[in-house]
Amino acid sequence: MSVPAPGGPASWPSDVTTLCVPAHPDFVASVRAVVRSTAVVADLAMEDVEELQIAVNEAAALLLPLAGSTRGSGLSARLEVEPGRLCVRLWITGAQPGAAVDRGSLAWMMLSTLDPELQVVEAGDERAIEVSRARSGSSGA
Amino acid sequence: MPASRAELQTDARGRDVLVVAGDIDLANAHDLVTTATPLLSRQQEHALVLDLAGVTFLDSTGIGALLEIRTLALAEGRRTEVVAMSEAVERVLELAGLTDLFAPEEDPA
Numbered sequence: 001m002s003v004p005a006p007g008g009p010a011s012w013p014s015d016v017t018t019l020c021v022p023a024h025p026d027f028v029a030s031v032r033a034v035v036r037s038t039a040v041v042a043d044l045a046m047e048d049v050e051e052l053q054i055a056v057n058e059a060a061a062l063l064l065p066l067a068g069s070t071r072g073s074g075l076s077a078r079l080e081v082e083p084g085r086l087c088v089r090l091w092i093t094g095a096q097p098g099a100a101v102d103r104g105s106l107a108w109m110m111l112s113t114l115d116p117e118l119q120v121v122e123a124g125d126e127r128a129i130e131v132s133r134a135r136s137g138s139s140g141a
Numbered sequence: 142m143p144a145s146r147a148e149l150q151t152d153a154r155g156r157d158v159l160v161v162a163g164d165i166d167l168a169n170a171h172d173l174v175t176t177a178t179p180l181l182s183r184q185q186e187h188a189l190v191l192d193l194a195g196v197t198f199l200d201s202t203g204i205g206a207l208l209e210i211r212t213l214a215l216a217e218g219r220r221t222e223v224v225a226m227s228e229a230v231e232r233v234l235e236l237a238g239l240t241d242l243f244a245p246e247e248d249p250a
Binding site for chain 1: 168200
């Protein structure tokens, strides 16, 4: 599949997909599914698609315990197809002051192995994790 | 995105085998522990045997569930063996550096 610049096929109305699901483990599979379908259309190799799914899942596992317990709190995701790569930002709001991503957990170990350049944002009541995966053969790895 | 399901089968050696399929993730990993725990009181002369060939996704909470099952089995003096695993399981166990932890015991033929 050839993929025109900047990221997705010319017929795509946008290179950005956003979604918000309830901040509950039952909905993480939905986020994984959107990541998978976007990564496939963005022409990532299957191994990269699967590893990005794992990374997003582990990011969600790290963020959900920090989400506020208020009914209606959400887990948001922003997927952006850039030239040669797919970037995913996952975030929650309503975090308590001082609540931090657990960097001693197995989830963190797996996530940081999958994407050593991941970004964590802890600002105000928002906690976010950004991961990305380059298309095989692209220079932006 | 299939949720996980588990079924108890018997292998050629007459051992109980818990056959698990679907996704094991943070939404349902604890269900696996709940399903496996009653098996610890059966066939105590054998290892606890898991078949994960049909597992389509495994995450760190799923690994946590497998480790919890292993710990519960060890407390009963039993090993936990994974006799089959999908590529998805193999990749994640390798990523976590736990590939050998659930390996079947070599048959002393």
